[in-house]
Amino acid sequence: MGRAPCCTKVGLHRGPWTPREDTLLVNYVQTHGEGHWRSLPNKAVLHRCGKSCRLRWMNYLRPDIKRGNISTDEDDLIIRLHSLLGNRWSLIAGRLPGRTDNEIKNYWNTYLSKRLLSQGIDPNTHKKLPKPVVQQVSKRKNSRGSNNKQNPKKAKTTLEPAVIPKVHLPKPSKVTSIYFPRNDSFDQCNTFSTVCSSQGEEEGMGTQAIQGPWSEYVSNGENGTGFLSESGCHPRVPSEDDNSLDKPYEEYLQLLKANEDQLQLDAFAESLLI
């Protein structure tokens, strides 16, 4: 005898989430907290698999997600952590406040691993490659901002020196704070920063425009009845979030100092696993 069967997959909606679905999910989590994903679709009247709901929340709707450029500090930290932990993206993400495992995974696969290769470093082992492996650089990157007019087919396989890192620009959005009802599932953070309709500018968050689904919530009326505003989009209180990278980066710097001591690195890696 086990648990009750998982949600039937019959009639479930798949593919991209609509603003309405997002609203339902956010409203539900605001009220009941995270967790209980299996029962969530029924309670929230969402025709989605609970697993899909969880993923949507964790990777996109969660209000403490930080969106914007991944800084060079974060770059270094990701590379460093990857060398210690391998492809354990959730652990790596755990050391980068506001970043999701999916985001870091994507960032690694599309950019960082290639950058390492271009620098003659094996992205899996983080060791120098026997001979400089030259990264296959796409014509797009090669020719961007240059007058490279080579045949693209050739350019694709042309051996190139190190790639100039490009700026990573995830979809911009506003991030501010909001208090969620605390429950068992919010042990790790009871204060959330969240996308908010109108307060960003007031709180000095005006450098990022409202874009993407959030703008629909707050500006269009479909169901975006301004739920976030109504439900308590509190003024953003300057907090450690503002320096959210400080702590992990500090640890990272300490690691650098102790770089020669592999035992310390191992111990640090193990501490992350606990």
Add this chain to the structure above:
DNA sequence: AATTAACTCAACCGCTCAAAT
């Protein structure tokens, strides 16, 4: 302006493991 190629990233898939029964 149209076509092609490259790139991004949200979402899905399948697996593992702990917890529930």
Add this chain to the structure above:
DNA sequence: TATTTGAGCGGTTGAGTTAAT
């Protein structure tokens, strides 16, 4: 104790977007 499920994770895919030709 065995069985089954829920939750979480990493790998992969593919639609949409952007840039080059």
